[in-house]
Structures are given as structure tokens and as C-alpha cells.
Amino acid sequence: MEKKKNVSMAVIKRMPKYYRYLGELVKNDVDRISSKELGEKIGFTASQIRQDLNNFGDFGQQGYGYNVKELHNQIGTILGVGKEYNAVLIGAGNIGQAIANYSRFTDIGLGITAIFDANPKLVGMRIRDVEIKDIDELKEYLEENTIDMGILCVPRINAQKVCDVLVNGGVKGIWNFAPIDLHVPETVKVENVHLSESLLTLVYQMNK
Amino acid sequence: MEKKKNVSMAVIKRMPKYYRYLGELVKNDVDRISSKELGEKIGFTASQIRQDLNNFGDFGQQGYGYNVKELHNQIGTILGVGKEYNAVLIGAGNIGQAIANYSRFTDIGLGITAIFDANPKLVGMRIRDVEIKDIDELKEYLEENTIDMGILCVPRINAQKVCDVLVNGGVKGIWNFAPIDLHVPETVKVENVHLSESLLTLVYQMNK
């Protein structure tokens, strides 16, 4: 799919930002943009933008720049936007409910097919038409359905255990909101959202 | 406060992780640890750990290693744990409510003193004993109270506008959950939690 293997994490983390800014430009009917202009918008150097994009292909044209709509689509394809991803969400607490309710992720292609929780009070309830099932049914559910992703919103203490069930159930990625570093096989990708650590980083900077 | 000025972002982002692991060790009554052992636990090199810590002081002892409890406290102090931070939360939607409800941040010293929303249906409701006020009252509230931090959970379209009110109201930091890069003066620190970008990063990695 990509031109070169082993694109660095630094580059990958910047791609969604390009995608977002280009989406804005598409919305504003901007047809073309140079790396210089885009760089000024985003706050990157033109050089960095060209280097980043050239990890994936030659999307520009000398003397012209980049076609906004085309580049937006290309980056979308690179990131995997548009494909459908079946996900299960585990832990219907504060964060879990927020994620399940947040419609923005549907645009990316995320579809939450089932929600699980250990709390009997929550089991049977529905979030956006998706029923909350008992966590004990997770293993069986994963056997009977092809699930790409697990969204992990359980308390720290249960996170690794639930993670193992997800991994054994065949998920290829875990979006982890639990404050812990999960142990998974190399084939499974983990993306962490560690809110406490984010907050601490902010607090540190505020104290300077 | 710190030994050297200008600690790099790469280091700062790792500090909360040290703090978390050391907190675990304290809980497990571990008295001392060497950079080698800690490195194996976290997945960093011993060298990196020593380099990182020496940005802030000489916390170790040759031939012994680090006193776990002491190092945990020291890093806590560096990060600013324990101090009290007054915060307002703007946007009581999915994410906003989740953050307001999440008690874990209280441990760090975060106290949400008021919540604001534009939706009249939400105004007057309470989340954990904190009343949701009308967004129009934000400016006045900030004039009458000393607020350190704004937690921004409003839709993208309103984010910069609300951000400006927060900045003029004297906040020193903004924890931003809106999918936008905010423009603020240099004195104000912004920490972004861009969930869509996090999800896209995961999706990209899953497709490899």
C-alpha cells in the first residue's frame, strides 16, 4: 500500500492532522495548496510536509503544489478512512458511554456492534440502539462475530484480563482508555488514551 | 524548581509514566529500584531513565539505586501533583460529562468549580454537585473567581471563541478535547486530546 516500509511513528502521528486540515480546505472549496502554504497553516515547515508525504507517494506536481481534494482522499486511504471497522466497547462507565455516544467516529468508519459491562445495573440498557451485554458473554460474542477492534474503558484492575479476552477473540487493535500499559502480541496494535497523563503534562507546563 | 531549564517535550511526556509505575511500586511496598529494573518494567533503557531524571535532580544513590517512595514524591512535586487547580469545564456533552464525573482527576488536584453549556436543557442540572451554568455567564464567572484551567469540550465550531473567553479570563492552561488547534498567547499552555486523531492512528496501524 505504501511506497516505503517502516514509516516512523512521528510521521504517522502527523497524518491525521494533515487529513483534518485538508478536510477543512476541501470544505472551503480550496483547489490547490503548496507545501509552503499548508505549512504556514499547520505550523510545520514546508520541508517536513514534503518529506512526510513522500513516505507514501508522489502526490504533488512541480510548479503547482498539491490538489487539495485529491491529497485529502489519498491520506484518507492511507489512514484507512472509509473502510468499516467492527468494534466492541467494554466498560460502559463515564468514558465508555461518552465514546459510545460520540457520533464523530462513525465518519471514520467505526461501528460499535456491542457493548459489555460487568455492572448488572447497566446490562440490558441501550446506548444508541446498542445493547449493553454482560461481560461474561464477551468471549462467546467474539467467537461468533468478526470484530476488528476492542475499545477498552474498564477500570485499570480489569484491563489486562479483558485485553487478553479481546486478543484471543481475534481483534487486531485495541483503543485503550485504561491507565495501564497492556501486554499484547506484536500482531495486535494498541493506541493509548491516557487522560491522567495528559492532565499531568498540562499541569507541569502550567507550573513553569 | 528544576535543575536545568528547557526540559524537552519528549522527557516531559514520559514523566507521568514514571510517576504511574512508581506509584504501583509504592503500593506493592517496593523500597528501592535501579534504573535497570525500572527500565525493564517500563520498557525503556536504563540509560534513558537516568538521563530523564537527571534533568530534574540527583535522585539516586550510587551502588543503591533509587528510593521508590522518595522518587515517586519527587516526580509528583515536579509534575505539580498535590497542588489544587481550579478548573471550569465548558461543554457538558458526552465527553464533558465523562470528564466531570471521572473522580481520578481529583487525586491529581483538579477541582472543577463550575460547568458551562449553551444548551438550555442542560443548564441547571448538576454533575457531582456542580451546577451547569449558562455559557453566557462564563465571562463574568471568570472575573469573579480565580480559575487556573479551562477544560474545553465544546463542538469544534465554538472552540476558539470559548478559548478566547477563557484566556481573557486569566486561565493558565487549557485541556482541549475539541478537534482543533487553538490559538493562544505563549503564556497559556494547551494540552490536546484529539480522540479522532488517536483513532485514525490506530486504524492506520491495524491496516499494516
Added chain:
DNA sequence: TAGATTGTTAATCGATTAACAATC
């Protein structure tokens, strides 16, 4: 064509790792 801007190579900068003298 001439001007603009890319793709890409080379130079620089910063961050990580290795090595080791200092010292508990």
C-alpha cells in the same frame, strides 16, 4: 518559455544509547 514548486539528497539538529569514572 520562465516561474514555481516539487521530490530528494545533504546538512543539521536533537534525542537516545553506550561507556565509564565517581562514589555510595
Added chain:
DNA sequence: TAGATTGTTAATCGATTAACAATC
């Protein structure tokens, strides 16, 4: 004291920026 492990300097590695020939 001898062994262990730090703090710190030096070496390496990787990422960013600058430069420029290629070309639309």
C-alpha cells in the same frame, strides 16, 4: 573494602531542516 549503580560525557542514531536539481 569490593560490588553495584549512579551521574555524566561521548558516540550513535533518527528526525528535521536546508538546499537544489528536476520538471510541470
